Amino acid sequence: MSNNNSSLSSSQNSSFTIDLDKIENKEAKEALAQKVLNKVKDGQTIGFGSGTTSYITAVKIGEKVQKEHLNITAVPTSNEIQKVCEHYGIKIGNLIENELDWAFDGADEAEFTNKWLIKGKGKAMFKEKLNIIASPITYILVDNTKMVDYLGQKCKVPIEVFPQALKYVSKELEKLGATEITYRGFTENNNGILDVKFDKIEKRLEKQVKSITGVIESGLFLEYKNIEIISETDDFK
Numbered sequence: 001m002s003n004n005n006s007s008l009s010s011s012q013n014s015s016f017t018i019d020l021d022k023i024e025n026k027e028a029k030e031a032l033a034q035k036v037l038n039k040v041k042d043g044q045t046i047g048f049g050s051g052t053t054s055y056i057t058a059v060k061i062g063e064k065v066q067k068e069h070l071n072i073t074a075v076p077t078s079n080e081i082q083k084v085c086e087h088y089g090i091k092i093g094n095l096i097e098n099e100l101d102w103a104f105d106g107a108d109e110a111e112f113t114n115k116w117l118i119k120g121k122g123k124a125m126f127k128e129k130l131n132i133i134a135s136p137i138t139y140i141l142v143d144n145t146k147m148v149d150y151l152g153q154k155c156k157v158p159i160e161v162f163p164q165a166l167k168y169v170s171k172e173l174e175k176l177g178a179t180e181i182t183y184r185g186f187t188e189n190n191n192g193i194l195d196v197k198f199d200k201i202e203k204r205l206e207k208q209v210k211s212i213t214g215v216i217e218s219g220l221f222l223e224y225k226n227i228e229i230i231s232e233t234d235d236f237k
């Protein structure tokens with residue numbers, strides 16, 4: 001098992017479902033993961049996000065838990081992350097029986113000034129939003145490629161939709177200004193996922209999208225002040 005400062009490798013562990021060696025921008029993501037490690041304290045319940053940054057963070061927390069014999073409960077946001085937690089003997093909790101002490105997650109785009117995010121490339125934004133709402137603070141770990149001047153600069157907005165509503169929701173999204181809508185497959189909740197391009201993203205858009213019948217959740221995170229965006233260059237303590 002590697003120590004907390006070393007580079008992670010999948011060859012250390014055949015049960016990892018993401019190949020750690022193939023993660024894009026791996027060093028930056030490891031450095032970000034390292035920044036939240038000292039927030040992990042014995043007895044805590046922690047919300048675990050999804051995606052590769054969260055995956056690396058989960059592995060590093062797992063290593064720390066094993067090394068220091070910590071008692072940690074995780075509320076994971078995807079099956080993939082849950083497997084990592086289970087591998088390291090981290091207990092699995094939920095938002096009904098457990099209270100989060102803090103949470104961490106990644107993002108696909110981050111606009112620093114307003115603390116606005118696009119999430120959901122990993123299709124897990126419904127549970128990720130639930131964790132953010134439930135947690136007093138969520139650390140959003142973003143490497144420099146994720147920082148944007150305005151949302152929508154690089155990414156489309158993922159939207160999770162009840163399958164029977166896909167056609168109706170698409171029409172309603174066009175009325176809200178969607179200029180491109182692509183179907184991307186199914187989420188872990190067996191709902192459809194659409195990737196949607198908006199030329200302009202305003203604060204009200206998150207609520208407008210959510211109010212369409214059939215929308216489960218969107219990857220717009222515009223309403224959350226209880227997040228701290230941590231970039232590669234932050235001197236985070």
Ligand code: 5RP
Nearest residue numbers: 051052053106119120122124
């Ligand atoms: C998953 C997410 C992820 O946090 C987001 O896609 C970032 O992923 P990565 O760390 O792999 O770049 O929102 O639903």
